[in-house]
Structures are given as structure tokens and as C-alpha cells.
Amino acid sequence: MTRALVALVVVALAPSAGCARNAILEVEVELPPSPEERYALFQIRHELDFALSWGGEPRPGHRLEASGTNLARISVESEDESLDLHVKVRYCEDAGCGAPADDESTGAPASWFVVEQPFYVGHRTFWRERIEAVPPRLEPGERPDVVVIDRCRIEGCTGGTPSTFCRLDGTHRCEPSGG
Amino acid sequence: MLRCVAAALVCLAVLGPVPSARAQAEEDRYADAPPRLSESDVEEARSLFVAGSAAIEAGRWADAVDSFRRSYEVSGVPAALYNMAMALRALGRHREARDAFVILIDEHGPDLPVEMMRNGLVLRREEAERVATLVLEGLAAEPRHGITFDGSDVQDGGERPLAIETDAGTHSLVVRLDGHRAFLWDGALGDGERLALAVTLAPEVAPRRGVLRRPAFWIVTGVVLLAGAAVGLWLWDRSQQLDPQSDDHRVVMRP
Numbered sequence: 001m002t003r004a005l006v007a008l009v010v011v012a013l014a015p016s017a018g019c020a021r022n023a024i025l026e027v028e029v030e031l032p033p034s035p036e037e038r039y040a041l042f043q044i045r046h047e048l049d050f051a052l053s054w055g056g057e058p059r060p061g062h063r064l065e066a067s068g069t070n071l072a073r074i075s076v077e078s079e080d081e082s083l084d085l086h087v088k089v090r091y092c093e094d095a096g097c098g099a100p101a102d103d104e105s106t107g108a109p110a111s112w113f114v115v116e117q118p119f120y121v122g123h124r125t126f127w128r129e130r131i132e133a134v135p136p137r138l139e140p141g142e143r144p145d146v147v148v149i150d151r152c153r154i155e156g157c158t159g160g161t162p163s164t165f166c167r168l169d170g171t172h173r174c175e176p177s178g179g
Numbered sequence: 180m181l182r183c184v185a186a187a188l189v190c191l192a193v194l195g196p197v198p199s200a201r202a203q204a205e206e207d208r209y210a211d212a213p214p215r216l217s218e219s220d221v222e223e224a225r226s227l228f229v230a231g232s233a234a235i236e237a238g239r240w241a242d243a244v245d246s247f248r249r250s251y252e253v254s255g256v257p258a259a260l261y262n263m264a265m266a267l268r269a270l271g272r273h274r275e276a277r278d279a280f281v282i283l284i285d286e287h288g289p290d291l292p293v294e295m296m297r298n299g300l301v302l303r304r305e306e307a308e309r310v311a312t313l314v315l316e317g318l319a320a321e322p323r324h325g326i327t328f329d330g331s332d333v334q335d336g337g338e339r340p341l342a343i344e345t346d347a348g349t350h351s352l353v354v355r356l357d358g359h360r361a362f363l364w365d366g367a368l369g370d371g372e373r374l375a376l377a378v379t380l381a382p383e384v385a386p387r388r389g390v391l392r393r394p395a396f397w398i399v400t401g402v403v404l405l406a407g408a409a410v411g412l413w414l415w416d417r418s419q420q421l422d423p424q425s426d427d428h429r430v431v432m433r434p
Contacts, residue, residue, distance in 0.1 A: 024421040044430045059428060075423025078432035085432070119432075124421055 023081065023119035025154070027074040029089070030130040034064035038134060039095045042074055043088040050112050050146065053104055054088065060095035064134070078119045085115040091134045107138035116151040120174035125156035216254060224254035231262060240270045257287040261295060268306060273370070274344050277306035311368035313352065314375045315341040325355035340375070347372070356380050 031040050039061030043054045062072045076085065089111040092102035102108050111131060118125055127149060135144065152166035157174035165173050216224075231246030247263035250256070264279035280303035288296060318324055318341055326333040328343050329350050335341060343352075347370045354362040359380035368374055390396050423429045 020420050022420050024423055026424050042428075044432075046432055072428070073425040074428045074430060075425040076430045076432060077421075077423055080432070083432060122421070124424075 020122040022077055022079050023121045024124045025076040025078070025085070025115075025118040026124060026126045027072075027076060027087075028126065028128045029072045029074075030069050030128075031062060031064055031072055032131050032133045033067050033069060034091070034134050035066055037093065038064040039092050039097070040064055040072060041088075041090045041092055041095075041097045042072065043090065044074070044076060045086045046078075046083045048086050050086065050088065051143065056096065061090070061092060061097065063095070064091070076118075079121065081119050081121055082117065083119055085113075085118055087113040087115060089113075089131065107140060107142065109135045109137050110144050111135060112144045112146045113149055114146055115149040115154070117172075118149075118151070118154045120156065120172065123156050123174040125154045125174060127154055220253050224250045224256065224259070227253065228256075228259055228262075231259070231266075235262075235266065240266050244270065244272075257283055257291060257295070260287070261299065264299075264302070264306075268302065271346060273306045273309040273346050277303060277310055280306060309347070309370045310344050311347050311371060312373040313343045313345065313350070313368065314373060315343065315352075315354070315378050316375055317378045318354070319356075322356070325353075327353040327355075352376070354378050354380065359383055 027042075027044075029040075029042075041057055041061035043057060045054055048054060062070065064070070090097050090102065090104070091109040093099040094102055097108075100106070104110065113129070115127055118127055129149070138144065151172055152164045154172065154174075155165055157172070158165065167173060167177070171177070227246045227250035231243045231250060234240070234243035234246055243266040244263055247259045247266060251259035251263060260279055260283050264276050264283060267273075267276035267279060280299050283291070283299050284296070284303060291299065313328075315326075318335075318339055320337060320339055323335040323337065326335055326341070326343075328345070333343055345368065347368055349365070349367045352362075352364040360383050362378050362380055364376060366374070
């Protein structure tokens, strides 16, 4: 009985450092308009080869407006500050990208992003992106260009709208200051 | 020599201050003092007898009782016992006086002078009539009870009802029996009074243990407190974590 109580206390206290152990990246992507019925499906992984099929998503894609833009908001949570995010934005005829024309191997349009180290434990950061237009279909064997989002573009831990979110020494403002 | 000393002791008894003790003045009776007496015993008995007589002269009856008792214990001379009984009587210690007269007559009767014997018989009856008795009724034969009367233990021999002899005055009684609450009595008895006392021993009710004395209470309380603390810590820890702004599209990256 005593051991159980002690174990209960230990289990209760062990994870309770009293500090945040997670980091949140708020993704805000301004999606382009599409005169045709299209959906933007977001697939977010880490360190996974873009050339591979990443499987289905539990959530359907964002419907693109015929004119004007709409904003896709996604919250990504992690406890690992070292992760790089790999993001695919697939433009599909089907909300779940299940149509034959949506098959990546057939050259379905997509945007690929690598977001460098966007997580800082205890901090909320933001990646704001604007996609001007739906990219064209790809030729067989062609791959979309990978857009790398530099870590200094990840907003957070400072006010205003600075051109960079890194200090002069190259560290991100969400990192502890070296000096 | 012993006979001479014994005779002197008798003379002291006869000439002593207790009028009724004058009946002891029969020299022949004291010639039968225990032959084992040594000269020193006789001398001690005589001195004690003289001291007892002097105590009576001074009105110190309790001292007289003590001196005559010790004199009798040393010598076995009935005059000392007689005088002791008379002193006890004067003190109102009728139960002891009666017992002394009983011993006087039962053990020394054939050897007592006629007048002492006659007085002894009368006084024994009178003293017996003045002994007060407390009769304890309602006691179970078994088990034996613990009885304290006037602060002294009374042997419970099993006789029922149990009679306790005493003298007139105020008294206190405590009767104890395992598993029962003690029976207490305080009261007064008059000369020769016989008082029947119904003794009721209520079973002892085990005191209810307060909830604070129950181990189960503390165990449950401890578990509840620990569980509450654990939940509280868990909730507090949760509150320290960052919450996503987008509720409808949330991705958790697993390492």
C-alpha cells in the first residue's frame, strides 16, 4: 500500500516540472484562388522524403476560393526543438486527394516546403506563407522545387515586424541568449 | 523467676487505669503465662502494659490499643487482651473490640477470672450488636469481584450475599468486575445497622472509536489527498503547456 502511494506520488510529480515542455508552431498559409474546384491538402511530416507518398490525411483539404484568397491555419505541436518540418501542399480535385488525377505520380500539382527548426520549447512561433497561385501540373518524373524556410523567418519571441527573427550571432530569438 | 514477673504484670493490670481491667487481678491466672517467655519478653510485656495504662490515663486510647496489643503479642497474657478490647471499645472500634473479646473468651475462657469472664461475655455481646454490616446483594458467585472498602481490599470468598462488617460512620465502597463499569457507593452506617446494598454492574460499553482514530480513515484520506494532489499537479502541469490556436486543424509531431 505504501509503495503504491509512493509510486502514485512519483508518477504524479515526475512529469510535473512546472514548465511548458511543448512548442507550438502556428502555420498560416494564404492559399491562392482557383476557378476550378480544388482543394489544398496539407501534409506535415518531419524528415520524410518528399518523393514518397505520405499516405492519407484524416482531415480533408481546404477548399480554394474561386476568387480571392483564404487562409489555412494549422497548429503544429512538438516537444523536439531539433525537428525540421517537411510540408506538402497538394492541390487536388478531391477533398481527400483520392481522385485519379490527384495521384502524385501523375504529376498532380504540389508545393513542397522545408521549415527549418521551427520549434522552441515553451514558445509559440509562427510561419506565415503566401502561395500566389496553384502551380501547374508536373511533367512525368518532374518534382516540385523545395522551398526552404529559413529558421530566421520563423516568427516569435519578439515584438514588431523585424526582417529577421535571429540575433546578430545567428541564434533565434526564441533560443536563450548566448551572451 | 518467670512466675514472679508474670505476677508483677498481673498486678500492673489490676492496678491499671481501666476500671474493668481490675477484674484481671487474679495472680493464679497469670501464673499460666506461656512458659516459653524469656525474662526479656516478660520485661518488654510489662513495659508495654505500663505504657498502655499510662496512655489510658492520658486519654490516648489509640496508643493504649497499640501498647496492649504488643504486650499481648509478646506475653499472651489475657489481661493485656482484655485491656486492648476495652480501649477499642472506647474508641468506637466495635468490630475489633468484639473480635478481641471473642478471642479472649474462646482462647482464654477456662483460665479467665470469673469476673473477667462475665464481663467479657457481656461486652462481647454488646460489641457484636454495635457492629455495622454492609450486605452486598446481586453479586454473581463467579467470577470473583474486586472489592475495595474504605480504601482497603476486601477478599471476595464467594459467599453470597457478601457481608462486610464495619463500624458506624461514613464509608466508601468500590466493586469491580472485568468488562463492567465499577460500582461506587458512599454512605453512612449507624451503630449496629445492617444495610443491604443492591450492587448493579453495568457492562462496559466499548468506547466508540472516533473516526479520527480509525486507520481506514487515514488511509482513505491519504489516498484521496494524494490522488487530489496528483490530479492537481497534472492539471497545473497541463496549464503550463502551450495550447494550439487552431482547434480544427492540429498536428502533433511525434519524435
